[in-house]
Amino acid sequence: MSRSAWKRAAVALAAVVVVTGVSGCEDGDGGTKPAGASAGPGTQTREEATKALRAAHTKTAEAKSAKVEMRVVVSGGQAAGSSTFTGVQGWSPSVADLKVTDSTYLAGIPGAPAETRLVTADGTTYTDVGAGQAAQTGGRRWMRIEAEGVAGGDELLTQLTAGLGVVNQDPARELGLLAGSSAVKHIGTEKLDGAPVQHYGGPLSGGKAMDVWIGTDGYPVRTIVSTRADGSLTKLTTNYTDYGTRAAVQAPPAKDTFGIMELLKSLGQGLGRG
Template sequence: MSGTTWKSALVALAAAVVVTGVAGCADSGAAKPGGSPSASPGSRDREQAAKAVRAAYEKTAAAKSAKVRMRVVVSGGRAAGSSTFTGVRKWGPSVADLKVTDSTYLAAVPGAPAETRVVAAGGAAYTDVGAGRTSLTGGRRWLKVDLEGPGAGGGIVPQLTAGLSGVNQDPAEELGLLAKSSTLRPLGTAQGSGARAYGGDLPGGRHLEVWIGPDGYPQRTVLTTDTDGSLTRLTTTSTDYGTEADVRTPPAGDTIGFAELLQKFTKGRGGEAGRG
């Protein structure tokens, strides 16, 4: 595997990990938003929007899980591409079991499967490398990736994922931040579903739009992050709140750490992975 191909593989795996929104992220507790956004004359619409978003926050935090379809599109930067994730996501603490499909990251890696699976829990994510790639991993099927500490491969993952780090958020926490945003505003009602849309800016160069259904749960969110020339758009459709989320990590004997795999590769290639 050439240095360029190896970097493509790292991008694919790192992108999968970050987009799940659970890896390398300790449970934040999603502190309950208090009060309303800064009031000003004529701010009735914003106050009503904050009330609706706070109510959605309460329901989301209590549900703790949902079935999701997440579509991420990244333009610019070093990790441009797109992927779709479907499965179950849980928060408080954060875990997920997701199938990765329609991924330009995977398509860029020769021999990589058309789809794969990511299981995330305990601040780490496990990516199924596929039966055809186990010769590179010592026969082990799962690659474990941490976003912090020695398992992160000396900072390579954050470098390659660039703006993708902005999507690593608890969905309830996002709503709590939106409820307090000074730029929060109503965006209208979606035809057909009856969902009401709201949008506003979040810390860290992010913008969130949410469609809240008649039942008070978020049906759809669009989180846009603009970081260092990399624009990330993450669209999440959520259903079946409170669904069972029995996420189990792979056996330790069938996993290999990111840092260990990187060390084996660089040792065998004389540092070739750092070029190209």
């Protein structure tokens, strides 16, 4: 693979990881209806909505993990694309074991597999580059996605790695932020996949906002979080099931990993060339 192809591959793989954690919301996205939902009028006061969200926050924080299906769509900007992630995600501590499918990022890498695996453990996220790419890295097939060393480097890579601090979303934290919003509202009683849910929405801090659908058991069934920044819009839809699912995730052996910065530096000439 040529130097420029390796660079495109590394940047695209970084994008697969980073966009999963870019969370926020489109301006005033409250009231977004998922497919299969039928909305009723909002009946709860802000105080009642806040109480319900705080209760959901507590239950979610105590659960610590769940099975997830996430769909991220990025439009505009240099990192436009989409991916689907399915598997187990945990928070406090942050861990994940996800299969990546239906990804325009993977599709844009010559020789890349149609699907791959993404693992977060011990504060680091890794993505499996596949056997074909591993042949170019001495048999090491797990690429570490790191923020260190990016500053002052390639502009696109800097943009893509800027969100690594929140690469694994914490739904409990987000629910807490929504409950604390002065503009939170109960949007309505709806049905999601045939089951009754309560739909809430409102802005989060930093210009972000969130919609959440809470089931009769008090747990979030779905969240939609999106953000506008630097000319791009990122929308992250997450479906949750099986709260409390064991999230026993282990990092790949160090001998099987390599860093994205290590890869790009090995190409010579640095990030801004080649």
